[in-house]
Amino acid sequence: MPPQEPIDADPLDIAPPVAADTADCPRCSKPAALCICDAVTPIDNKVGLLVLQHPQEQDRLLGSARLATLHLTNSVFKIGLSWPSLAKALGRPADPAEWAILHLGSARSSDLPKDRELVVLDKKGVAIPDQDHALKGVKGIVIFDGTWAQAKTLWWRNAWVLKAKRLVLNPRRASLYGGLRREPRREGLSTIEAAALTLSRMEQRPEIETALHASFALMLARYRSAQSHGALGDRAAVSKGSGGPPKKRWGGRRRRSAVSKP
Numbered sequence: 001m002p003p004q005e006p007i008d009a010d011p012l013d014i015a016p017p018v019a020a021d022t023a024d025c026p027r028c029s030k031p032a033a034l035c036i037c038d039a040v041t042p043i044d045n046k047v048g049l050l051v052l053q054h055p056q057e058q059d060r061l062l063g064s065a066r067l068a069t070l071h072l073t074n075s076v077f078k079i080g081l082s083w084p085s086l087a088k089a090l091g092r093p094a095d096p097a098e099w100a101i102l103h104l105g106s107a108r109s110s111d112l113p114k115d116r117e118l119v120v121l122d123k124k125g126v127a128i129p130d131q132d133h134a135l136k137g138v139k140g141i142v143i144f145d146g147t148w149a150q151a152k153t154l155w156w157r158n159a160w161v162l163k164a165k166r167l168v169l170n171p172r173r174a175s176l177y178g179g180l181r182r183e184p185r186r187e188g189l190s191t192i193e194a195a196a197l198t199l200s201r202m203e204q205r206p207e208i209e210t211a212l213h214a215s216f217a218l219m220l221a222r223y224r225s226a227q228s229h230g231a232l233g234d235r236a237a238v239s240k241g242s243g244g245p246p247k248k249r250w251g252g253r254r255r256r257s258a259v260s261k262p
């Protein structure tokens, strides 16, 4: 490493960042007012996380997928519609039979066992009798980031998902989104909440959920604060959605009406 030049510039000569409030963070892709990257302490998760984001998922203000992957050292975030294999999506060798995909499909949350928050389904969408055995040895989870319809597209465009285990969530507590996104059913978790619930249960490490929830709560607090100060301009109105587009569907089926975005 070459020796560094001594830094003797007058701090006052360094130009302040221009329009800092409108520049987007390169890590989380959020406007500076919503970025909480500096507050994130990454966690070494054993069960891997792969987030596949639909290219048209553009809820940059309230989206939590990038935040989830910033939080977890064993995680990959990709945008796209299809990949020839899990290994290609992940960027490293992987056997889909050892991974689980969060996807409700045509299963009905009312049919799920009431006493479990993670439920592994068989090919017919029926809960497997020995759940603990089914979850044993799972090396990673895949989460589709997008609306219910976008998740369905990702499922059908990636043939390798059929080789993986299928996992649905039956969360006991409602999403922190609260009124920001109107969730008709309590199962509608954000991506970071779905990752937190799944990984904390699979690894039996409640601290994963605590840490990810704390960051998500902070992000939402920033959002509410920025919104109340008008710092988000028109963008806040879009994210809030006049009809409050229901968004996630880890454990519940729901539709989202078309919302035009700029």
Ligand SMILES: [Zn+2]
Residues within 6 Å of the ligand: 025, 026, 027, 028, 029, 030, 035, 036, 037, 038
């Ligand atoms: Zn950021």
